[in-house]
Amino acid sequence: MGSDDDLPTVVARMWGREPASRRGPRPGLTLRRITDAAIAIADAEGLAGVRMSSVAARLDVSTMSLYGYVTSKDDLLTAMVDAAAPDPPEPGTLAWRDYLTRWTRAHRDFLAAHPWLLEVSPLTPPVGPRTLRWLDRALTVLGGAGLGGAEAVNIASTLSAYAVSAATLQTAMSGTVDEAGPEGPAGYTALLARLVDPGGYPGLAAAIESGAFGAAPDWVEDADFTFGLTLLLDGIEALIARRRRSAGPGARRRP
Amino acid sequence: MGSDDDLPTVVARMWGREPASRRGPRPGLTLRRITDAAIAIADAEGLAGVRMSSVAARLDVSTMSLYGYVTSKDDLLTAMVDAAAPDPPEPGTLAWRDYLTRWTRAHRDFLAAHPWLLEVSPLTPPVGPRTLRWLDRALTVLGGAGLGGAEAVNIASTLSAYAVSAATLQTAMSGTVDEAGPEGPAGYTALLARLVDPGGYPGLAAAIESGAFGAAPDWVEDADFTFGLTLLLDGIEALIARRRRSAGPGARRRP
DNA sequence: GGGATACAGTGTATAACGTACGGAATTACA
DNA sequence: TGTAATTCCGTACGTTATACACTGTATCCC
Known part of the structure; x- marks a missing residue:
């Protein structure tokens, strides 16, 4: 230094x-x-x-x-x-999957606690000790699971993006951001219903009718969060397995 | 209406x-x-x-x-x-997985083509005919695969978030955004190297040393993109299989 | 056909905000 | 004790969004 x-x-x-x-x-x-x-x-x-x-x-x-x-x-x-940004959770003895679950959830939580972060953060790469420590912890754990380099950075970014997406959704639904729509979140569903015609937007119309955009209480939101996160982690798990099988400490092959 | x-x-x-x-x-x-x-x-x-x-x-x-x-x-x-936003790709006869691959890639591409979108878009929920058509096409295809309601909306958001994340990374790497750091993207790596001590940031230090933050040429970026997307789609595929097995058109159960 | 009327476009004025500049006060070192 | 560095502050300026009042024009109604 x-x-x-x-x-x-x-x-x-x-x-x-x-x-x-x-x-x-x-x-x-x-x-x-x-x-x-x-x-x-x-x-x-x-x-x-x-x-x-x-x-x-x-x-x-x-x-x-x-x-x-x-x-x-x-x-x-x-x-x-x-x-x-608070300090990230410490890995301790947690398995990578448990840790990354925690990590992503905690990430989302502090974004949701300071919604204004969503308006500033996403652009600029992290340069402070706190934000970089978050990145570090994820990389450390992934390293322990056999993933490193650009791949690991990519995974960390993706998880982070997922946290951002979840926080954005959550914030939009609870209408905390400037009461975005005319009358908050319920207003959004109503707005969509007025604009969308089933002819041009069949999938969307179905989703609206099914109430998919209704304001979601917290526990539902959290179920959705876990659900999506599981998708990601399953993918990562498959990758780790593949890497373990195919190589020792070898580098990643590229065309 | x-x-x-x-x-x-x-x-x-x-x-x-x-x-x-x-x-x-x-x-x-x-x-x-x-x-x-x-x-x-x-x-x-x-x-x-x-x-x-x-x-x-x-x-x-x-x-x-x-x-x-x-x-x-x-x-x-x-x-x-x-x-x-351009018009989204049309599903045609594509299998859901092929379509969503296209969809996400096209999403990332138009974000990367207009980097300023990353500074505006993420906050506000979509209200225009184009952006809603993007959402619609994803929902339509997911519906065809047996997923609907809040679940499908969630998946679409997640894929969208992934596209945003990829576009952000890509933009940051090519240094198109305001030459963010002092001397662009290379400057970022250098900056990190100066700030990060291996004691407090072991995972990050390793990643830096491995060159994970180096400016990546386009094809590498694309390999990384495909790679991460595969993770997601694998997760979705598993979910679809599960849903197909467990139920007919029944609704999703919740506590 | 002749007003009345609503509406598009403009010029000027204002208010909010970020920040450059220079001065005054303060403290450490020679 | 004086000098130089350094902090804080008051004022002034430039930029930008936007309110308001006005001018002209194309339609409607008689």
């Missing part, structure tokens, strides 16, 4: 490498305190409520003082994403 | 129900022409280049005239998402 100087400043601070300043007044803030404030606002009012001014106000400092810790609002968002 | 009056205006127009105006000058624009212009800008300059003013300029009209067709910029974005 080289010198920290040429790292993007926020990234450095996210990793706890705050510059040891010698002269001048003591810094009155921490990146951590700033992100905490911003997260509190986002949780309460949604991402739209997060303004440089509102964050500063909550900390009783001027707007501009924040720019000593982040170089832009985008930086702040990046730091928020990492700070909002 | 009821009267169109109380539909959100943009939604109505997305579905081709432009109001048949009787008096006054003919509208000089179409929602379609507006979204096309906006999409062209987004493709060329990224989502940030899409301003009400820039879109209007490209159409040689004043900024404010757009507000006759959309009630806000958010509306415009919603309409763009739908307009940017």
Whole structure:
């Protein structure tokens, strides 16, 4: 690990490498305190409520003082994403399948707890200690099961995407996001019913009629989640078996 | 399908129900022409280049005239998402598995062709004729295979999420999005190498060393895509078999 | 045919927000 | 003690979305 100087400043601070300043007044803030404030606002009012001014106000400092810790609002968002993530569950002695189940569920849970993450996170690759630790734990466990390299990264991304998808669905259904539709989630079903004609959209019309879009209570949502996750894990299990059979520590073959 | 009056205006127009105006000058624009212009800008300059003013300029009209067709910029974005989606592949006589393979691949492809979709789309549930047609075709095919209701919707979402995940990865790797890191995708690997210590992040460190994050040429990316998709489809296939065995047209049991 | 009327398009004005810049206060080191 | 680094702050500016009032035009009704 080289010198920290040429790292993007926020990234450095996210990793706890705050510059040891010698002269001048003591810094009155921490990146951590700033992100905490911003997260509190986002949780309460949604991402739209997060303004440089509102964050500063909550900390009783001027707007501009924040720019000593982040170089832009985008930086702040990046730091928020990492700070909002809890520590991932630790593998312990769990079998890979049990662990990944936990991992994915916990992933979904913290996304659902901070819905605004869904508006920011997906684009940018992880750069903070927390988000990278999530990735690491998944890779570690997959490594223990005999999968590595790009393959493992791919699987981790897919599981992560599944968590995002589940959290999105869940959030949309509970209508927490800005009351998206005219009258929330029930409004969405109603809207679809008005728009969709069975001629052009036979499958969709059937699904609507079967109530598949109805607001789902939590336990149903969770059954659906487990169900889809099982699909994924079954596939992974098959792959692991195949790898175990075909090779020792050999690399993956490619055309 | 009821009267169109109380539909959100943009939604109505997305579905081709432009109001048949009787008096006054003919509208000089179409929602379609507006979204096309906006999409062209987004493709060329990224989502940030899409301003009400820039879109209007490209159409040689004043900024404010757009507000006759959309009630806000958010509306415009919603309409763009739908307009940017091509028609989904038609099932024809394909087996469900072949069709869903095509479907998912085509999904990923159009997302990758318009990377800005990844910044907008995931939040909002589909409301336009194109995006809903995508959903419909998946549901139709799944229905033919014996799956319906919430289960089928779930599977479709999962496949869609997988396409998003693949497109995101692909875009991040080719560094098309704003040159995200300091020096693009190679910069990301370098950054990770500098931050991650093998003690705290064993799995991640191993993956980095194995070059799993290296920029991947297209064909490798595609192999990875097919690979992950196979996992999913295997899971679905197992489910279909189970359903076929256990029941006729009966409903899904729940506690 | 001649108004009245509704409606498309425009210009100007406003408000919100991010952020550049320069100054003042503060602390460590020479 | 003075000097330099460094923090925080006030003000100012530019960008962007959008409200409002106005102008012109094409249809409807008489």
